[in-house]
Amino acid sequence: ADIATTQERDVTKVDRIGAHSHIRGLGLDDSLEARKVSQGMVGQDKARRAAGIILEMIKEGKIAGRAILLAGHPGTGKTAIAQAISKAMAKDVPFTMLAGSELYSHEMSKAEALTQAFRRSIGVRIKEETEIIEGEVVEVQIDRPATGSGQKVGKLTLKTTEMETIYDLGTKMIESVIKQKVAAGDVITIDKATGKITVVGKSYARARDYDAMGAQTKFVPTPEGEMQKRKEVVHTVSLHEIDVINSRSQGFLALFSVDLFFLVLSSIPAPILSFLYACVRDFSKLMLNHLTGDTGEIKQEVREQINNKVAEWREEGKADIVPGVLFIDEVHMLDIECFAFLNRALENTMAPVLIMATNRGITTIRGTHYQSPHGIPLDLLDRTLIVPTVAYKPTELSQILKIRCEEEDVDMADDALELLTSIASRTSLRYAIQLITTANLVCKRRKGLEVEKADLRRVYGLFQDLERSVNFLREYQAEFLFDEGNPIDNRSSTTANPTGGEEAEHPSQLGASGSTMDMEDDALDDDDDDL
Numbered sequence: 001a002d003i004a005t006t007q008e009r010d011v012t013k014v015d016r017i018g019a020h021s022h023i024r025g026l027g028l029d030d031s032l033e034a035r036k037v038s039q040g041m042v043g044q045d046k047a048r049r050a051a052g053i054i055l056e057m058i059k060e061g062k063i064a065g066r067a068i069l070l071a072g073h074p075g076t077g078k079t080a081i082a083q084a085i086s087k088a089m090a091k092d093v094p095f096t097m098l099a100g101s102e103l104y105s106h107e108m109s110k111a112e113a114l115t116q117a118f119r120r121s122i123g124v125r126i127k128e129e130t131e132i133i134e135g136e137v138v139e140v141q142i143d144r145p146a147t148g149s150g151q152k153v154g155k156l157t158l159k160t161t162e163m164e165t166i167y168d169l170g171t172k173m174i175e176s177v178i179k180q181k182v183a184a185g186d187v188i189t190i191d192k193a194t195g196k197i198t199v200v201g202k203s204y205a206r207a208r209d210y211d212a213m214g215a216q217t218k219f220v221p222t223p224e225g226e227m228q229k230r231k232e233v234v235h236t237v238s239l240h241e242i243d244v245i246n247s248r249s250q251g252f253l254a255l256f257s258v259d260l261f262f263l264v265l266s267s268i269p270a271p272i273l274s275f276l277y278a279c280v281r282d283f284s285k286l287m288l289n290h291l292t293g294d295t296g297e298i299k300q301e302v303r304e305q306i307n308n309k310v311a312e313w314r315e316e317g318k319a320d321i322v323p324g325v326l327f328i329d330e331v332h333m334l335d336i337e338c339f340a341f342l343n344r345a346l347e348n349t350m351a352p353v354l355i356m357a358t359n360r361g362i363t364t365i366r367g368t369h370y371q372s373p374h375g376i377p378l379d380l381l382d383r384t385l386i387v388p389t390v391a392y393k394p395t396e397l398s399q400i401l402k403i404r405c406e407e408e409d410v411d412m413a414d415d416a417l418e419l420l421t422s423i424a425s426r427t428s429l430r431y432a433i434q435l436i437t438t439a440n441l442v443c444k445r446r447k448g449l450e451v452e453k454a455d456l457r458r459v460y461g462l463f464q465d466l467e468r469s470v471n472f473l474r475e476y477q478a479e480f481l482f483d484e485g486n487p488i489d490n491r492s493s494t495t496a497n498p499t500g501g502e503e504a505e506h507p508s509q510l511g512a513s514g515s516t517m518d519m520e521d522d523a524l525d526d527d528d529d530d531l
Helices: 047-058 078-088 100-104 110-120 171-180 206-209 239-245 258-267 270-292 300-316 335-346 378-382 394-407 414-428 427-444 453-462 467-478 524-529
Strands: 067-071 094-100 120-145 153-159 164-168 186-191 197-203 227-236 319-323 327-328 353-358 362-365 370-373 384-388
Touching: 047 353, 047 384, 067 078, 067 370, 078 094, 078 327, 078 353, 094 100, 094 110, 100 110, 110 120, 110 239, 110 327, 110 335, 120 164, 120 239, 120 300, 153 171, 164 171, 171 197, 197 206, 206 335, 227 239, 258 270, 300 319, 370 378, 378 384, 384 524, 394 414, 394 427, 414 427, 414 453, 427 453
Parallel strands: 067 353, 067 384, 094 327, 327 353
Antiparallel strands: 120 153, 120 186, 120 227, 120 319, 153 164, 186 197, 362 370
16 A cells, blocks of 8 residues: 655744845954855955954943944945844844935934934843742652542652752643643753743753653753752843833833832843843834824933933942944935934944945935035044945855855856856846846756756846846837936946956847857847847
8 A cells, every 4th residue: 555655844934035144243263364255254354354343342342432334335245244243243232223214214303213223222231130949850740630620739849969849839830840841850940930930951860761862852960059049130121122111101011100110120020021021122113103102202301311220220230231233224325414413422421333334435415515425424434434345356256156055055056156156247246146046946947956057048138137227228218208318327338358358348248259158149038139
């Protein structure tokens, strides 16, 4: 008889592949020297070393209000460096990303939006102590009524290296024990305030009792000393989250004044406090309009009271300030009012480290008629550490494309990767990266095992790059709607031939003989080849 086989799929976790999902860190060694290929980073050695120094400054947490500008033309890894900094930081250090154009879509003033972004980037590390019971499970006894109805009765025996105790279990504790699958030999902790049970692992003393164990099995020593212990719990919450809680005198989250809020905060059990922090963090954006009015703005008096209370907690040793990072991409989109605000905000002692990125050269400052480097006023540039990024070399482009193929789970032949690298050199790295998945779909369509040159030729003919699109508009501009006969002022239609010969007329000739890309004319669609 045929045996039907079923294929199981894990649907609990979905990995999304983004533009920078392959970035794991800055790829530096202990001496802050950049490795050639490490943690998803390739090239930009000087910029990565500079970012490593900035990262050390952030980890120190003592210096705030510094501004860094990542400047370079498009596709040179500015956002990737910022993402690498965020991956290399500790989990409790706030990192806020903001695009310059976002400020103009908010239903609040630009100053308020920037203030909230600044306060999201400043964390408050609050310390508290909680009582726990920790021990090794000797025996779990749960009695069920013979009639099937009524409350369950249970007993839990725990021990340490010095003592052994028997605890009577209530209904909720019995349900928690069953849910956590607590068995003899487990080392567990019980929070006295909430009754939450956490299985730390299995005891080394009972390791011989198991013939086979999974790779995820964790063995820990039997706890020592007293069974009841006091454990310090640290929570990190941003200043903006505290602002949201206290932004109105009425509201289901803002039940207390600032003084009473901090008083109650110290008495809330750790698990409940963690849950409240998570709720505020997840829903603060959604509830902001309800908590602070239609404009979403928070009164300055509330912020001043919170700042004073946090300062008192710092003096008493109950809390620490954690300066984080505010990353503003497309900073040239800010106007002169925003730049004036940044100048003032950076002088505050509680300001985060500000990292900006731009791909503009000498251009007009938004909101004025004056021109300035990167579209940023000179007084702000004067207090900014500028980190330049340069164009990638062909070998670096090849490494980046190879990493992206691995990230997108695409098998590509060596000659196809060489062809894709040449496309990236002639057009742009971003365009070449977009061809990886599309070429892989064409490969799957023909039931191939790896992407070949023919697949790349096919998608290259289907999807135009910027240069070919501009040339198409130049040729057929008169046939488009609302044409006024104005010529398109753009980059030259000629591109350098990487073989060192004469210039190619435009990238649609990449299939001409003598080119390193070796794209035959018959490989492209006739319509696209005529472009």
